Amino acid sequence: MPELPEVEIITRGLEKKIWGKVIDKIEVRADKLFHGSREDVVGKKITSIERHAKMIEIDLSEGKALLIHLKMTGQLIFDPSTSSGQANKADRVAGGHPSRDWVADLPNKFTHVIFYFKDGSVLYFNDLRKFGYVKVYDQQQLKNTRELKDLGPDPFTQNLTAEYLMKIISKRPRMKIKQIITDQTVIAGIGNIYADESLFCAKISPLRPAKDVSRSELQKLISCIRSVLKKALELGGSSENTFVNVEGQKGQMQDHFQIYRRTGQDCPHSCGKVKRVVVGGRGTHFCPVCQK
DNA sequence: TGCCCCCTGCAG
DNA sequence: CTGCAGGGGGCA
Numbered sequence: 418m419p420e421l422p423e424v425e426i427i428t429r430g431l432e433k434k435i436w437g438k439v440i441d442k443i444e445v446r447a448d449k450l451f452h453g454s455r456e457d458v459v460g461k462k463i464t465s466i467e468r469h470a471k472m473i474e475i476d477l478s479e480g481k482a483l484l485i486h487l488k489m490t491g492q493l494i495f496d497p498s499t500s501s502g503q504a505n506k507a508d509r510v511a512g513g514h515p516s517r518d519w520v521a522d523l524p525n526k527f528t529h530v531i532f533y534f535k536d537g538s539v540l541y542f543n544d545l546r547k548f549g550y551v552k553v554y555d556q557q558q559l560k561n562t563r564e565l566k567d568l569g570p571d572p573f574t575q576n577l578t579a580e581y582l583m584k585i586i587s588k589r590p591r592m593k594i595k596q597i598i599t600d601q602t603v604i605a606g607i608g609n610i611y612a613d614e615s616l617f618c619a620k621i622s623p624l625r626p627a628k629d630v631s632r633s634e635l636q637k638l639i640s641c642i643r644s645v646l647k648k649a650l651e652l653g654g655s656s657e658n659t660f661v662n663v664e665g666q667k668g669q670m671q672d673h674f675q676i677y678r679r680t681g682q683d684c685p686h687s688c689g690k691v692k693r694v695v696v697g698g699r700g701t702h703f704c705p706v707c708q709k
Numbered sequence: 710t711g712c713c714c715c716c717t718g719c720a721g
Numbered sequence: 722c723t724g725c726a727g728g729g730g731g732c733a
Contacts, residue, residue, distance in 0.1 A: 420727060449715095471728075488728045490717080527717090546716045548728065592710085601729085608727055658719095658727065678726095698712070700725075 419487050420471060421572065421606030422649035423660050423668070427493050428468040430663030431475070431540075434495040438463050438534040440477070447529035450544065453553025457481050470568050470605035474559065482559045484552045485542070491549035494523060495663045496539045545659060568605040572642050577604060579635040590628035596697045597627045598642070607642065610655055610677045613702045615642040617676040622708040623701045624694065648673065676702045 419427065439462045445451040461477035468474075473493075475483040485493070523541050524531060530542040530551050542551060559565065570576035585603050586592075598604055599612045607615070616623050618641035621634055630638070654660055654668030657678065661667055675685050680693040680702060689706035 423727075486728080488715095489726070544716090545718070546726090546728095548715065589710095596710095599728095610727055655727070660727075697710090699728090 419491070419654065419660055420608035420611050420649075421468075422611070422646055422670070423654040424468050424471045424473060424487065424606070425650060426654050426662050426668070427487075428466055428473050430495070431466045431473070431493065434497075434663055435463055435532075435534065435538070435540060436466060438536060438538065440532055441535045442533040444531040444533070445529070446524075446531070447547060450529045450542070450547060450549060451551050455553075457553050458483065469565050470571075470601050471608065472564065474565075476556055480556050482554045482556045484550075484554060484559060484562075484564065486549050487544070488546070488548035488550075490545040490659045492527075492541070492543040492659060492661055493663055494541045494543065494661065494665050496523065496541065498537045498539075540663075567602045569601065569603045571605050572607065572639075572646060577639055577642075579632050579639065582635045582639070583632060586627040586630070590626065592627050593623060593696055594621060594625050594627045594630050594638075595623035595701060598638070599697070599699075604642070606646075609699045609701075610657070610674070611642070611645055611649065613677045614645045614675060617703060617708060618645055620708050622705070623696055623703050625709075676704065678702060 440458055440460065443455045443458060445455065458477060458481060461479060461481055463475060464478055465476040466473065471486065473485045475485065477483065525543070527543040527545050528541050529544055529547065532540040570581070586597060595612050595616060598607050598615070599609065613623065615638060619634065619638040621630060621638060649655060649670045652668055652670040652673060653662065655670040656667035657671040676691055679691045682691050684691055684704035684707060686704070686707050689704050691702055692705050694701050
């Protein structure tokens, strides 16, 4: 699923919906996706919710924590109460943005973990492809996991600079620029969609060896990354596929893609046709005319 | 650095 | 039917 904007939207939604609630029970329907002891989290209170790259850390009382990764198709959907569940489901559909029928009817066959809170509200973790996970940690232990410790700077922090990228690139000069910016240990949170969109914005070919990207182009790329991610946040994320926010609603960014998944169509600058190639095993979209 | 894999569904 | 999908770990 989700890249930085989508995970950020979900994180903000969770803060609003489940902060301070006490976990009454956890139901795990697919063991594969839940790592750790259920007893460690039952009875604990949610004390903070934070995004790291594309992961969500939920801190609990007594020093415990949950780390959730949604991978490609994970969803976290909140239902304010079980007793009025029918009404809420109807609201979601009436809201006009049910992404699929199965989103409006929870739990469903893609619901793998269910968090029941003391006040009767429920959080569903759905994942069509079962790549995602929920892991239980001690907060101290979590800080030292590779997953978090090795992450590069968040794109919106001052730590992401052209100088920083040049230093990284000097260690792997031949790597394609797209692979550099989608490496989570270089920049935290950029994935396939926003890499393509950012490179288009900066007029840089995703195939360019990183060492051939100049300082000023890197500067432009950083500002493009920020503007693209900001726009995605403002539009509620990209729901090209299964993304919905914690209320089950889709975002609109997919209607504003300049280049991603527009293979064969005209470049927005009318200079050529959008081409699709594979970089690092992922579909990659660019305009060979304006992206050099 | 480049495949293959995890898994399921959908578009062409 | 084949190929493709927002991620990323593991293996040669």
